[in-house]
Amino acid sequence: MIPFNKPFIIGKELSYIEEAVKSGKISGDGIFTKKCQTFFEQKYSFPKVLMTTSCTDALEMAAILCDIKPGDEVIVPSYTFVSSANAFALRGAKIVFVDSYPNNPNIDPAEIEKHITKKTKVIVPVHYAGIACDMEEIMNLAHKYNLFVVEDAAQAIDSYYTFSDGTRKALGSIGHFAAFSFHETKNIIAGEGGMIVINDSRYFDRAEIIREKGTNRSAFFRGEVNKYGWVDLGSSFLPSEIISAFLYAQLENLEIIQKKRLEIWNRYQSGLISLQQKGVISLPEIPSYATNNAHMFYIVLNNYEERTGLIQYLKEKDIHPVFHYLSLNKSDFFLADNPEIDIPHSDHFTDCLLRLPFYYELSETEQDRIIELINSYFKVITIS
Ligand SMILES: *Cc1c(COP(=O)(O)O)cnc(C)c1O
Numbered sequence: 001m002i003p004f005n006k007p008f009i010i011g012k013e014l015s016y017i018e019e020a021v022k023s024g025k026i027s028g029d030g031i032f033t034k035k036c037q038t039f040f041e042q043k044y045s046f047p048k049v050l051m052t053t054s055c056t057d058a059l060e061m062a063a064i065l066c067d068i069k070p071g072d073e074v075i076v077p078s079y080t081f082v083s084s085a086n087a088f089a090l091r092g093a094k095i096v097f098v099d100s101y102p103n104n105p106n107i108d109p110a111e112i113e114k115h116i117t118k119k120t121k122v123i124v125p126v127h128y129a130g131i132a133c134d135m136e137e138i139m140n141l142a143h144k145y146n147l148f149v150v151e152d153a154a155q156a157i158d159s160y161y162t163f164s165d166g167t168r169k170a171l172g173s174i175g176h177f178a179a180f181s182f183h184e185t186k187n188i189i190a191g192e193g194g195m196i197v198i199n200d201s202r203y204f205d206r207a208e209i210i211r212e213k214g215t216n217r218s219a220f221f222r223g224e225v226n227k228y229g230w231v232d233l234g235s236s237f238l239p240s241e242i243i244s245a246f247l248y249a250q251l252e253n254l255e256i257i258q259k260k261r262l263e264i265w266n267r268y269q270s271g272l273i274s275l276q277q278k279g280v281i282s283l284p285e286i287p288s289y290a291t292n293n294a295h296m297f298y299i300v301l302n303n304y305e306e307r308t309g310l311i312q313y314l315k316e317k318d319i320h321p322v323f324h325y326l327s328l329n330k331s332d333f334f335l336a337d338n339p340e341i342d343i344p345h346s347d348h349f350t351d352c353l354l355r356l357p358f359y360y361e362l363s364e365t366e367q368d369r370i371i372e373l374i375n376s377y378f379k380v381i382t383i384s
Helices: 013-022 031-044 055-065 082-089 109-114 135-145 201-211 217-221 241-251 254-277 304-316 344-352 364-383
Strands: 048-052 073-077 094-098 104-107 120-123 148-152 160-162 168-170 177-181 194-198 298-301 353-355
Touching: 013 031, 013 241, 031 048, 031 194, 031 241, 048 055, 048 201, 048 241, 055 082, 055 148, 055 177, 055 194, 055 201, 073 082, 073 104, 082 094, 104 109, 104 344, 109 135, 120 135, 135 148, 194 201, 201 217, 241 254, 254 364, 298 304, 298 344, 304 344, 304 353, 304 364, 344 353
Parallel strands: 073 094, 073 120, 120 148, 148 177
Antiparallel strands: 048 194, 160 168, 177 194, 298 353
16 A cells, blocks of 8 residues: 555654653743754744744734734635635635646736735745745735735745845745644654744744733743733644654754655656656646755646546555645635636646655655556556
């Protein structure tokens, strides 16, 4: 059986958890939480990082930081995970769904501009498969219309964007805020886990307060105030030391993990490229401004029927690929209050995109079997 995903342990995860427990402090903001935050701040030049229990939490924090009020409009790609929209909907925002590029699931900046109104407050670029959205274009729009940018960088750890002047920046360091995930399906895992990056120093203090249930507890522990109390909106977004201990062990092995994932990605690419040349599938497109962090390998089939057939064919051989993201503009929740709208490229990915099994421990033999079966599926269907 080859599953779609398999969580893994690579280093000192379990001994760090033991260490955290024995230290006598397993709630949040202990040694491991701080080690993780410092690691990210140093490695990716993030001005401020706060660990959270998920990317969803980090997005919800970002929505509070943007001061979303009922009626504000937030631009989100239709082809994304529910949290990119939910975090803002929870604060009363009207979600405005925008299409992807035709050949790349990322949000198309030209489509964003068409949907900006006086009520627009935030753009949420989602770096699909860890491949950068066109951040230069998006930041230009944000400056032109005075909008916040919240990067949904759930899949985008260790990925970069190069601006036209040659400056290269880590994804997550470009918008006002960014949200990352360490869910077990991502490159670096902690079971459930996430972080928010705050790139604008005006929001450092407020972010800390929101994460601490709306209290100034962190300032109190630093001795900056002599009592702490309720000062703002907030919730319980702080992960326990057990999560951070696990995560820190993964971070110590980040380069090894990324090297291995890139090898897996390249093996899929070279094993399937001939199918792209024959025009039966397309492979991921990596624009020249983006790097590849090997988060995911997907193929896009020519139609829904061929995708359904391939899933069936692989499942019979005990291989479990997955499709995901159903255009959010077609979701029951959105349609309950909104008219149906046409978002064609997002619908195309909804119907035709397929994610192949991808995890740290996927062996070359297993991968070769997957590649061989996909090739043989297309031999069968092109003959019949
Ligand atoms: C995984 C994912 C999320 C949610 O991450 P959690 O840590 O599970 O909350 C949000 N957005 C995108 C694009 C994701 O891939």
